[in-house]
Amino acid sequence: MPSIFTKIIDGDLPGHFVWRDDVCVVFLTIAPLKPGHALVVPRAEVESWTDLDLGVMKHLSGVAHAIGRALDKAYHPEKVGLTILGLEVPHVHLHVSCIWKPTDLDFGNADANASPESVAKEAVIVRSALRDLGYDQVVDR
Numbered sequence: 001m002p003s004i005f006t007k008i009i010d011g012d013l014p015g016h017f018v019w020r021d022d023v024c025v026v027f028l029t030i031a032p033l034k035p036g037h038a039l040v041v042p043r044a045e046v047e048s049w050t051d052l053d054l055g056v057m058k059h060l061s062g063v064a065h066a067i068g069r070a071l072d073k074a075y076h077p078e079k080v081g082l083t084i085l086g087l088e089v090p091h092v093h094l095h096v097s098c099i100w101k102p103t104d105l106d107f108g109n110a111d112a113n114a115s116p117e118s119v120a121k122e123a124v125i126v127r128s129a130l131r132d133l134g135y136d137q138v139v140d141r
Contacts, residue, residue, distance in 0.1 A: 003091035005041050014116070016123035018130060019067065020139045023059045026067055026096075028119050028126070031110040033097045035122045036071045040064045040094040047090045060094055063137075067096045070129035081105055 008015040009025055019026035024042045040063050046052050052060075068080040077098035083105065084094050103109060130138045 003045055003089055005039075005089055005091040005093060006045050009041065009043060016116075016119050017139045017141055018070075018123055018126045019063060019135070019137050021063070021137045023056060024063055026063060028123050029095075029110075030114060030116075030119060031112045032114055032119070032122070033095075033107065033110050034075075034077070034100075034104055035098070036075055036126050037095065037097040038067050038071070038126065040067060040096060042092055046092050048086060049084050049092045049094075052092060060092075064094045064096050066130065066133070066135055067126070069133055070126050070135075071096060071098050073133060074125050074129040 004013065007013040008027060015027040017025055017027045018038065024040055026038050026040050029037050029039050040060050042052065042056055042060060049057065064082055068082065071077065071080050075098045077100055079099040081097050081099045082094060086092065099105060127138050127140065
């Protein structure tokens with residue numbers, strides 16, 4: 001059975017995408033820690049990041065770096081965080097999120113009630129920052 005992320009990648013479920021390439025996609029989470037909280041997800045459905053091909057992991061890291069730069073440009077946080085947890089969805093994904101204080105990385109504080117409209121608005125902001133930084137993998141859906 002495909003993961004929820006595979007269903008989003010395949011278009012069977014909605015997603016607010018900001019990046020697409022041959023290896024991965026990036027979309028904003030529906031339960032953000034902070035505005036712009038993005039997930040870098042490989043197209044291949046692999047459960048653990050340690051099972052990824054090293055080249056794929058390097059690619060995901062590079063894309064996460066680009067997303068982090070965009071979040072920094074758009075939101076001016078104290079820091080931009082990168083985490084890999086893999087506890088809820090059995091499909092590797094890297095969280096890229098703004099940090100102003102340590103509790104900003106507490107997933108217990110995620111906004112589970114974020115409206116699709118607010119997530120869509122943040123996606124526009126992240127896409128704009130990516131374009132301003134010169135990335136051409138930005139998508140408008």
